[in-house]
Amino acid sequence: MSSVHFVPVFLMLLFVEQLLNGLQLGVMLFLMSAGLTLVFGIMQVVNLAHGSFYMIGAYVAATVMLKSGSFVLALAVALPVTAAVGMLVELTVLRRLYERDHLDQVLATFGLIFFFNELTRMIWGRQPLFMDVPPWLSRTVELLPGIYYPSYRLLIIAVGILVALFLYLLFSRTRLGLQIRAGATNREMVAAMGINIRVLYTLVFGLGALLAGLAGAMAGPILAVEAGMGESILILTFVVIVIGGIGSIRGAFVGALVVGMVDTLGRAFLPQIFRLLFDSAAADRLGLALASMAVYVFMALILAWKPRGLFPAPGN
Amino acid sequence: MKKVLLMALLALCYSVTAVAQEPVRIGMITTLSTKAGYLGEDIRDGFQLAVDEGKGTLGGIAVDLLVDDDNRKPEKARQIAERFIKRDKAQILTGIVFSNVATAVVPKVVREDVFYISPNAGPSMLAGKGCDPNYFNVAWQNDNLHEAAGKYVNDKGFNKVYLLAPNYPGGKDAVSGFKRFYKGGIAGEVYTNLGQSDYAAELASLRAAAPDAVFFFLPGGMGINFIKQYAQAGLNKTIPLFGPAFSFDERLLQAVGDAGLGVINGSQWSPDLDTPKNRAFVEAFRATYGRTPTLYASQGYDAAQLIGSALKKVGGDMNRQDDFRAALKAADFTSVRGNFRFGKNNHPIQDIYVREVVKTADGKYTNRIVEKTFVDHVDAYASECSMK
Structure with a gap:
């Protein structure tokens, strides 16, 4: 009897753990997509180099942590540095691109990816950098009986939710947030009302870069810190903002969580389910292929249902 | 004239x-x-x-x-x-x-x-x-270092091995190379996306399968991600990890840190040779x-x-x-x-070792030879070559 009960309980625990994994990937994607969707929605700029800020955040944090041993200090340095780099990029490159069409923007920001990848190679060399979880976060926590979860990943989830809360308050309760939202809806009108749209753009871009830098710095201890690391997360980030609706922070939040879940659960369970249903090697391959496509299939379904995403920003 | x-x-x-x-x-x-x-x-x-x-x-x-x-x-x-x-x-x-x-x-x-x-x-x-x-x-030949890991795992009597590799020809080859000399049971065989960075989902499934050893082939940064996350999940304390030298070279190891310590990997060369x-x-x-x-x-x-x-x-x-x-x-x-x-196919006939990742006195990470797994090893494809 007990073994009959054992299987479902055990599967349920695994499912809960995978839900947590999905949540954790989701908040990471949210940190990335919040900035990207703002830039996309407000400035109408396609910024492919957003992943580079993620990489810079990770590199700076890894370097500071290697020298000082302090994770908090690493974050404290990485965030302003990526924000500063972001604003510098806005002032020197993107500012010239606002009036150009999207193809020019894609070309220029694609070029920036190469520039930043090569720059990190010149500064830090070709070898990936080392960054470890701080000792006080290196344990696994038993959340429920039978569910062990790395405490560092719990921190990532907490930070992501705090940032979401912070952005919510920023946009709903502050004057700056109001201006940014207004800018996303109708920039000519905002400019006509006497708001310095140029400064606003620089600030928004800096904020987006900062969030990407935060994501990168938080990812440093679990991932390889290497040139080009931003591109792998960038693709999912674009999926998130397309699903969520371009220019919408709420859409980015919901989209990120959903994409995180779909990707994680798909990878975790689709191959097994296919193996249960059809017992053959072909089913195995199909399950694998579907698992890696799950996110994109999901995106296609959402777009068929809501072509402008789940929460399209008004005025776009 | x-x-x-x-x-x-x-x-x-x-x-x-x-x-x-x-x-x-x-x-x-x-x-x-x-x-x-x-x-x-x-x-x-x-x-x-x-x-x-x-x-x-x-x-x-x-x-x-x-x-x-x-x-x-x-x-x-x-x-x-x-x-x-x-x-x-x-x-x-x-x-x-x-x-x-x-x-x-x-x-x-x-x-x-x-x-x-x-x-x-x-x-x-x-x-x-x-x-x-x-x-x-x-x-x-590409399979050689996986074969060394497979033979070692087999010799040590492991019987419930979990296999993990990226979903591309190199990944499939790695697993078949491992299996050429490993004859025990398989607890799971998982292929991940090429270039994947987060392995939380795979690690949860791996823990649930309760294997007695894990063999993985994830070249480059994928390997760094996996080994770090494996250790962060506390799995390195309970389930030993095996792989080819590609995830344990002396430059990559510095980016993995303590998480790589003790991992056994197959290689034809080692700095302490x-x-x-x-x-x-x-x-x-x-x-x-x-x-x-x-x-x-x-x-x-x-x-x-x-x-x-x-x-x-x-x-x-x-x-x-x-x-x-x-x-x-x-x-x-x-x-x-x-x-x-x-050999006749112009590929090496050579000895292959398994090595263990260790920390040196000056805080760097390197490999130390554990044993010679193969003597004068010939690759599996030499017989298909028509050259003399």
Whole structure:
């Protein structure tokens, strides 16, 4: 009897753990997509180099942590540095691109990816950098009986939710947030009302870069810190903002969580389910292929249902 | 008449000295950019070290090493090969890191009477049916290091192994290489996306499958991600991890840190391999580049040594193609890994070891040999090669 009960309980625990994994990937994607969707929605700029800020955040944090041993200090340095780099990029490159069409923007920001990848190679060399979880976060926590979860990943989830809360308050309760939202809806009108749209753009871009830098710095201890690391997360980030609706922070939040879940659960369970249903090697391959496509299939379904995403920003 | 004779003599002298002075061009196509750039860098630096030790010569013959970056792209590598052969008249090529790049370039260049010496990639096609008299692999056939891990895991009596590799031909080959010598039970066989960075979902499933050992092949940054996350999930304390040396080279290990300690990996070379030649190589490499060489660097160095041994036998005359080919086949050089000779498919017959990741006194991470798993190991595809 007990073994009959054992299987479902055990599967349920695994499912809960995978839900947590999905949540954790989701908040990471949210940190990335919040900035990207703002830039996309407000400035109408396609910024492919957003992943580079993620990489810079990770590199700076890894370097500071290697020298000082302090994770908090690493974050404290990485965030302003990526924000500063972001604003510098806005002032020197993107500012010239606002009036150009999207193809020019894609070309220029694609070029920036190469520039930043090569720059990190010149500064830090070709070898990936080392960054470890701080000792006080290196344990696994038993959340429920039978569910062990790395405490560092719990921190990532907490930070992501705090940032979401912070952005919510920023946009709903502050004057700056109001201006940014207004800018996303109708920039000519905002400019006509006497708001310095140029400064606003620089600030928004800096904020987006900062969030990407935060994501990168938080990812440093679990991932390889290497040139080009931003591109792998960038693709999912674009999926998130397309699903969520371009220019919408709420859409980015919901989209990120959903994409995180779909990707994680798909990878975790689709191959097994296919193996249960059809017992053959072909089913195995199909399950694998579907698992890696799950996110994109999901995106296609959402777009068929809501072509402008789940929460399209008004005025776009 | 006298004048003509003198002129002829002069011309002859000139042409002779010209031949003697014209260095042999060696084209190195390798990966220096992208995430994998450090692999090509180590191959290049290992090769260059041998050239520098010979003061610009290999085997006493002046050489001119041309290096270009293939961006890990087969089509770019083909263009570079074309340029090295047509414009620079290079008759020896080397350097390719990745198997998919090698399969795009090698069959084409060896048909044009160019010699290709592989310092890394050893796809099964080029070892078996596609073997060629002008192609020599001085590193290994791709499966070899996985086979070593498989044999060791089998010998140690593990019987419930979990397998994990990326979903691409190299990943499938790794798993089949492992299984060639591992005969126990399989707790799970998982293929992940190529370039995947987060393995939380796979690790949760892995823990649930409760294996007694894990074998994984995730080259480059994927391996760093996996090993770190494996340790963060607390799995390294309960389930031992095995893999090929590709995820445990001396540069990658510094980016993995303590999480890699104790992992057993298969390799044909190790920095602590105790031969006079290897001790000298490791010391010279450290003195020149300020870091410990990786297996890739050792392969680059051996590629240069092999070319040097053959150049010496033909006196640098690349028109003596048959002699040069025979000289390469003889492999008349002291490899840093000890015993080395070519099998009938021009791939190494060599000893393969398993190593353990350890921490040195100065806080760096390196490998230490645990045991010799294979003696005079021949790759599985040699029998498919029609060469004698």
